Amino acid sequence: MTNILARLVEQQGQAPVNQPRDPEMGQDRALERFQKFSPSKFLGGPDPEAAKRWLEAMINIFVTLNYTEDKQVHFAIFQFEGPARTWWNVIRAKWKREGTAWTLVNFVREFNEKYLPPIVQEKREDEFIKLRQGTLSISEYETQFTKLSKFALELITTEQRRVRRFVQGLNVEIQEA
Known part of the structure; x- marks a missing residue:
């Protein structure tokens, strides 16, 4: 049993043997796994409790999936629609201009500044x-x-x-x- 667990841990970061090693296919699989959690869309709006609940749900999904921070940010913004998407486009341009790293910490900071005001x-x-x-x-x-x-x-x-x-x-x- 210990040997089996050790081999599983060893193989954890590797692509499955019968799966293609195409990075785009891996991205598709990652998105598919993310969507199995049925994450809700986020429209923005004035309700800080709704924003907090949405963000906590996203973080819970990311903890479960153990994705890289870059992927977590991309999948979170994938759930934005309407005013939230418009706001994010402004933030994306700012991040590009300032060279901000696509980390969950930076995303949460920006999100909280907008949707959970001081x-x-x-x-x-x-x-x-x-x-x-x-x-x-x-x-x-x-x-x-x-x-x-x-x-x-x-x-x-x-x-x-x-x-x-x-x-x-x-x-x-x-x-x-």
Whole structure:
């Protein structure tokens, strides 16, 4: 069993034996695999929650598929339509002019600047700061904590600070226990 797993890991980056090694065919296969997840199209618009959900769905797909960052950006923009496509054309020209690398980090930064403006991010940071367990179950509280924590990363720079902030938001009787 160990030998089989070792051979699978060894072959992971290689093209399958019975598949053509044409790079365009590999790209087609990659797009086909991506589309099997039925990713939603993104039109843009004023709803930051919809933008956040779309971006999180894309990132989840990319984590599963383990594609290169360049391919992740190309497949994400493949899902743009209408105003989002128009916005992206402007960003693409800017990236070309400035020589910006096609990385997911750069894409997410641009996307967030456009669709999650600072006022929305500040609001989420405030929600994180004010988050308390209250009537939430511990599981629900943990979900909210995790969801909002990405908007206040400077407050939880270490695991120790993250744990301390989490515990501070728990109900007093649970903190004491």
